[in-house]
Amino acid sequence: MRSKSFLRCSWLMSAAAVVALSLSARAQLSTVQQQEWLNSPAATSHIGNITGNAKAAAPVYRRYCVGCHGELGDGNGEVAQWLQPPMYPKPRDFQLGIFKCRSTPTGTLPTDQDLFDTIARGLDRSSMPIWNTFTKDERADLVAWIKHFSPRWQNEKAGTPIQIPPEPEITPERVKAGQEVFGRVQCWKCHGVQGMANGPSASTLTDDLGAPIWPYNFTDGSRPKCGNTDRDLYKIFMTGLDGTPMPSFVDNIKPDEAWDLVFYLRTLQPHNAFNAKERQIAKQLGLKPVSPQ
Amino acid sequence: MKKTQYSKFAAILSMLVLVGLGALCLNQTVSAAAEGSIAGTVKFSGTAPHMRGIDMSKDPYCVKQHENSPVNLENIVVGSDGGLQNVVLYISDGLTGNEATAVPSTQPTFDQKGCQYIPHVLAMDADQKFQVISSDQTTHNIHPLPNAMTGNIPWNKSQPPGAPPIVTSWKTPEMISVKCNIHPWMHGYFAVVKGPYATSDKSGAYTIHGVPPGSYTVTAWQEELGTQTAKVTVAAGKPGSADFTFKGK
Numbered sequence: 001m002r003s004k005s006f007l008r009c010s011w012l013m014s015a016a017a018v019v020a021l022s023l024s025a026r027a028q029l030s031t032v033q034q035q036e037w038l039n040s041p042a043a044t045s046h047i048g049n050i051t052g053n054a055k056a057a058a059p060v061y062r063r064y065c066v067g068c069h070g071e072l073g074d075g076n077g078e079v080a081q082w083l084q085p086p087m088y089p090k091p092r093d094f095q096l097g098i099f100k101c102r103s104t105p106t107g108t109l110p111t112d113q114d115l116f117d118t119i120a121r122g123l124d125r126s127s128m129p130i131w132n133t134f135t136k137d138e139r140a141d142l143v144a145w146i147k148h149f150s151p152r153w154q155n156e157k158a159g160t161p162i163q164i165p166p167e168p169e170i171t172p173e174r175v176k177a178g179q180e181v182f183g184r185v186q187c188w189k190c191h192g193v194q195g196m197a198n199g200p201s202a203s204t205l206t207d208d209l210g211a212p213i214w215p216y217n218f219t220d221g222s223r224p225k226c227g228n229t230d231r232d233l234y235k236i237f238m239t240g241l242d243g244t245p246m247p248s249f250v251d252n253i254k255p256d257e258a259w260d261l262v263f264y265l266r267t268l269q270p271h272n273a274f275n276a277k278e279r280q281i282a283k284q285l286g287l288k289p290v291s292p293q
Numbered sequence: 294m295k296k297t298q299y300s301k302f303a304a305i306l307s308m309l310v311l312v313g314l315g316a317l318c319l320n321q322t323v324s325a326a327a328e329g330s331i332a333g334t335v336k337f338s339g340t341a342p343h344m345r346g347i348d349m350s351k352d353p354y355c356v357k358q359h360e361n362s363p364v365n366l367e368n369i370v371v372g373s374d375g376g377l378q379n380v381v382l383y384i385s386d387g388l389t390g391n392e393a394t395a396v397p398s399t400q401p402t403f404d405q406k407g408c409q410y411i412p413h414v415l416a417m418d419a420d421q422k423f424q425v426i427s428s429d430q431t432t433h434n435i436h437p438l439p440n441a442m443t444g445n446i447p448w449n450k451s452q453p454p455g456a457p458p459i460v461t462s463w464k465t466p467e468m469i470s471v472k473c474n475i476h477p478w479m480h481g482y483f484a485v486v487k488g489p490y491a492t493s494d495k496s497g498a499y500t501i502h503g504v505p506p507g508s509y510t511v512t513a514w515q516e517e518l519g520t521q522t523a524k525v526t527v528a529a530g531k532p533g534s535a536d537f538t539f540k541g542k
Contacts, residue, residue: 096441107448152441185453186432189352189475200351204477208438208447240449245474247434247451251459293354 029151037148045112045143052112052140054148060138061145068127069094073149085211089126097152098208100241101226106248108159109152115143117227124223125214162238165255167230170263175281178264181257183290185249187237190215193289195268200292205245213244218268228274233262331525331533332500335380335493335513339541341371347478354431355408355476366478367413368517376497377539379414380515381468383486384501385522387509393488396420400460403471403483405433405452410471410481414516416490417483419466425459427452435459437471437483445469445485468514482516504533513537 029037037043038054045052062071070077073094080091092099101118102110110118119139122130134142147153168174182188190205192198195218207213216224226236238258240248253261266278267287344365349355370378396418404411406428417423425435432453439445444465452459463469463485473479484490491499501511506529513521518539525533 098441098447106450107446150441152446155444156446185451186475189432201475201477204351205474206477240451242447242449245434245436245449247436247449247474249451252451252453252456 029149029154033151034148037154042154043144043148045116045140045147047112047116047136047140047143050136050140052137052142052144054141054144057138057141057145060134060142064131065142073146083127085207086214089123089207089213090209090211091127093209094146094149096243097150098243100243102159102239102242103161103235104159104239105162105250106240106242109156111158111161112140112143115146116140119143121227123225125225162235162250163255164231164234165259167262168256168259170277170281172281172285174260175263175267175278175287176285177257178260178262179287179290181253181261182264183293185252188290188292190245191218193292195219195265207245208243215245218265219270221270230259230262230266233265234258237261328502329504329506329527329529329532330500330502331382331384331504331509331511331527331535332498333382333534333536335377335382335497335499335515335537335539336375337369337371337377337497337541338375338538342369342541344368344370349408349476349478352408352431352476354429358407358429364407364409367409367481369515370413370495372495372497374496376493376495377515378493378495378497379412380493380497380499380513380537380539381414381416381484381486381490382493382499382501382511382513383416383484383490384488384504384509385512387507388488389507390505392503392505400424402426403481405429405435405473405479408433408473408476408479410479412481412492414482414484414492416492417463417485418490419464419485419487420462422460422462423483425452425461427454427456430454432475433473433479434475435471436474437469439463439467439469443467449474468516484514509533511535513539515539 043054066077067079068077068091069075070080075091075093077091083090097109099110099114102114104110116139119131119134119142122128188199189201190199192202197215197217199215202215205213205215224233224236225241226232238248238250238253240246263278266275267282269275271279344367346363346365349359367379372378401415401417401423403415403423403425408429408431415423427433432451434449434451436449438447441447445463445467450459463483466485466487469483469485471481471483489501489503491501493499504527506527508524508526511523511525521537521539523535523537525535527533
């Protein structure tokens, strides 16, 4: 009897020890902890067969990134004060580990590949340029470096990327179905019935830090924040853009419907090579904007 | 040299902790039947602040839900007898045994109804499952904003009409602000605490159940008025009692 309860007790004790250890790893990282992390084999990134090394990125970061993102990665570089949202969004605070452009569910860390892609793509309508001037190795190194600013990378793994089924053939039925999804989940509340970023809630939106932010205007020829391929659009509304008002719809839009919605969203963008088919179908169908109920 | 000293120190420290825990375990009484409670009332003194009416005109659906009964903000809700509603009461010090770590199996519900959060403040235990539902025929997005440095991670999910419930939990005690970006007036809290808790009702009354005999510090948290604490003793068969009064400005 006694030994049984003692066994249970020791189990509890070891659990408590584990909890105590993990607690000590939380909160903001000290400089010493950051150095330890940088020296550890974990301070790497893996993109395909490229391995990025955090330490190698230090000079590149200090030369090209520090002005906005800051020495501490908190988004408080010396020029950050001149960036006024919503026209110029504030630089990302890497300490929080919250990123807009992810292939992973809302509330999880992005994959190395996600960060790698964001650096090269830049963020449209912001001060983050297209950094395709870096070599792939430099970008991979920067990804590893970015991760050393937040304790989250030490306590959590990146989320599991959402499953994206292969893109189906576009049909008029699919464009129509996509418009129904647009109406049903009420994208127009912010983006407007014609995608002009003038929905009833558009003017009151703020990001997680309380700064004003605009919804994406499909009609002004700009690129969506997290890329303009069909797969990018799919990811944007299924995973949400964390840190912004854009939520994840993955629980409420089925994968097949999601492709329909992608096709419909394409009809809202101005004529271009990438959406010629969608716009032609919309014209043939004589699609009218959804009605706000 | 320094490193070995550090690890020695850590080893001794963890030994001490484990020995202490072991002692606690052996002393533990098997029966948890002598569960007591802490009860009391939370009052507001002074003139209750004016709560602005909510303009829901951005969404006709929301307006329609309140055609005959306009609604006000719920930052400070004072009843007719001065009772202060939506105050979260929890034990901030003195819990030692199972009741500190046990997680209730009940699943509290946070409803989006009439473009308001019901309840405005939802208290829960860390790691306790809770659900977010929508009774509305309009799309909401549910966007909790914890401090990502505490171990709770912000997320943002949409709930269009007929959406399935979101069932989740929080890791760490924290008063988490939650909002809907589509309806900017919608603002509430997930009050995540450790151990037994209660929320004050319309009359300001509360009862924290499942508190074994002992001496405790009870903390009362109100989203705008801050926190107050009181020392409470619970004896076998005799519930503890603590009343709080928050002063208006």
